[in-house]
Amino acid sequence: MPTRIGVVTFPGSLDDRDAARAARVAGAEAVALWHADPDLHGVDAVILPGGFSYGDYLRCGAIARFAPVMDSIVAAARDGLPVLGICNGFQVLCEAHLLPGALIRNSRRKFVCRDQRLRVENATTAWTNAYRAGDEIVIPLKNGEGGYVADERTLDELEAEGRVVVRYLGDDPNGSYRGIAGITNAAGNVVGLMPHPEHAVEALTGPGTDGLGFFTSLIGVPA
Known part of the structure; x- marks a missing residue:
């Protein structure tokens, strides 16, 4: 049975279908999860996709954090x-406190949309083990509130x-801060990143396939 990856749809999600497609390209089964349904339907992993959940009212992600599905995801x-x-x-x-810090408006106060060079710093997480530490990859970036911030103690x-x-x-x-594009929790099972690996999984579209490793990592396939 293939790995079952749940992809949550919130009101305002834009990239849920792209994330589901990336999961399928990687060889997993994509399972649609609805924001108002707390049932995770026995999935082996979950993706929270890009977009503007609940219209980004209050703060980006602030309302989505209280969606019924999130109670189940946080516990799991x-x-x-x-x-x-x-x-x-x-x-x-x-916002759900599964990862530290916050994402704020870009320092130049402009929406950024471009192919972005990244360096993989940690290749031991559930979502990055198909890479090697030091790998340089290119995947799309598109955000208006993508500035990662935290206090110095947390950054250290x-x-x-x-x-x-x-x-x-x-x-x-x-x-x-410190050029951070993505972080993990201490256990390595929860990863958040601002760029979009789901837009770089097929050679026909996007800048290449450098993002595929985020999805194949979960099912044990090298990038």
């Missing part, structure tokens, strides 16, 4: 369920514990 994540938050999903993970802990997963290379696109 704390028991080891792999969870990947992409862009808005990263914001939701921070993330660095010391190897919990920075990916880092921006070249010009920092959104003012993220």
Whole structure:
């Protein structure tokens, strides 16, 4: 039986279908999860996709954090369920306190949409083990509130514990502290990142297939 990856749809999600497609391209079964349904339907992992959940009212991800499905996801994540938050999903993970820090408006106050160079810093998480530490990849980035911030103590802990997963290379696109593009929890099962690996899984579209490893990692296939 293939690995079953649940993809949550919130009101305002944009990239849920892209994430589901990426899961299928990687060889997994994509299972649709609805924000108002707390049942995770026995999935082996969950993706919180990009978009503008609940219209980004209050703060990005602030309302989605209280969706019924999130109660189940938070509990399951704390028991080891792999969870990947992409862009808005990263914001939701921070709001749900599954990851530390916050995502704020880009330092240049402009929406950024470009192919972004990244360096893989941690290749031991549930979502990055198909890569090698130091790998340089290119995947799309598109956000207006993508600046990762945290206090110095938290940043130092993330660095010391190897919990920075990916880092921006070249010009920092959104003012993220220390060039952080993605982080993980201490257990390595929860990962949040601002760029969009689901848009780089097929050679026909996007900048290539560098994002595929985030999905094949979960099913034990090398990038």
